[in-house]
Amino acid sequence: MSDSIKKPSWKERLHEIIYEADTKEGKLFDVILLIAILASILLVMLESVKSFDNAHHSLLNIGEWIITILFSIEYILRVISIKKPSKYIFSFYGIIDFLSTVPMYLSLFFIGSQGLVALRALRLLRVFRILKLARYIGASNKLMLALKASRAKIAVFLFFVVIVCIILGTIMYMIEGEENGFTNIPVSIYWAIVTLTTVGFGDIAPQTPLGQLIASAIMILGYSIIAIPTGIVSSEMTKTDVDTNTQSCPSCLKETHKTNATFCYNCGSILN
Structure with a gap:
């Protein structure tokens, strides 16, 4: 037989x-x-x-x-x-x-x-x-899919952060001036980025009361915006939480196929 x-x-x-x-x-x-x-x-x-x-x-x-x-x-x-x-x-x-x-x-x-x-x-x-x-790492595929799905939202967020840093850097240049280390607008923008991201190298620091007040506001703002990209990616990860396995298509190498899938979702080839 x-x-x-x-x-x-x-x-x-x-x-x-x-x-x-x-x-x-x-x-x-x-x-x-x-x-x-x-x-x-x-x-x-x-x-x-x-x-x-x-x-x-x-x-x-x-x-x-x-x-x-x-x-x-x-x-x-x-x-x-x-x-x-x-x-x-x-x-x-x-x-x-x-x-x-x-x-x-x-x-x-x-x-x-x-x-x-x-x-x-x-x-x-x-x-x-x-x-x-x-x-x-099994979760890496899910993370990659979530990052890919949220790339437009993250790009908008980063564009907003860049605009904020340019505006705040320019304001600090006008307030502090060259005598306090803010020698030009690019240097002031660099300080705004360092402060907003809560890095704080300390190589440049505001000396005037108004500058210190704005710096304090930027630091607090920096803590508040940290959660935004995390929330965006987390939201997309919950959407991509489907029942998948490690099966890889022998033709196009696409992964994350649904359990019990017979054909590749990308090229249509029969899965092993």
């Missing part, structure tokens, strides 16, 4: 393990990569400590090459396991994966004192591996 259920091909099986986390193998794959990413970031940090690097440079270099080879294998498997490799290669995560892997190979071509500066810059690109962690 022939088996009526079609068995998935090796590419489909590989895609399920690499791009999804609903299976035991997929979870194990993600855990191994998480450990490798954290280890690589630790190696980059330790390498920047001169005393530790001088004492353990060979060990750090061997560890980095092991992780680089592991990420290279991961990159190749991600490319060959989807129907349209270009969708992954030129995607955000594809570019991040490439930038986090290629510096070690490029460093082989920068030999000699003249290439030390470029070599250091290339090796520091490995810090991009920290961005690889985002794909393994």
Whole structure:
């Protein structure tokens, strides 16, 4: 009796393990990569400590090459396991994966004192591996969707903040003047931004009673506007709170499909 259920091909099986986390193998794959990413970031940090690097440079270099080879294998498997490799290669995560892997190979071509500066810059690109962690945080997709949906409202809010800073900076320039450190309008706007965001470097401070009163009002205003972008994003996150899984489309790599979905919501391809 022939088996009526079609068995998935090796590419489909590989895609399920690499791009999804609903299976035991997929979870194990993600855990191994998480450990490798954290280890690589630790190696980059330790390498920047001169005393530790001088004492353990060979060990750090061997560890980095092991992780680089592991990420290279991961990159190749991600490319060959989807129907349209270009969708992954030129995607955000594809570019991040490439930038986090290629510096070690490029460093082989920068030999000699003249290439030390470029070599250091290339090796520091490995810090991009920290961005690889985002794909393994379940809530990150929901946050990205909420930020995308609220980008217009956030843009209006930022435009309002810029206008307020320009107006307040100009007012403080007229009140305080050059003798109190507000030498021109751009410097005064810089002070308004620093004060409104509650950073308060203290390099410039109003000296007149009226200027101090306005500065106090700006500080209080700064605390009140902090909640606005948070509320905008939180509102959009509640709208995107739907029942989704980690299933990834083998054709276009779109994620956040609804549970029990048969077809991709973006390209219509059949999901594995």
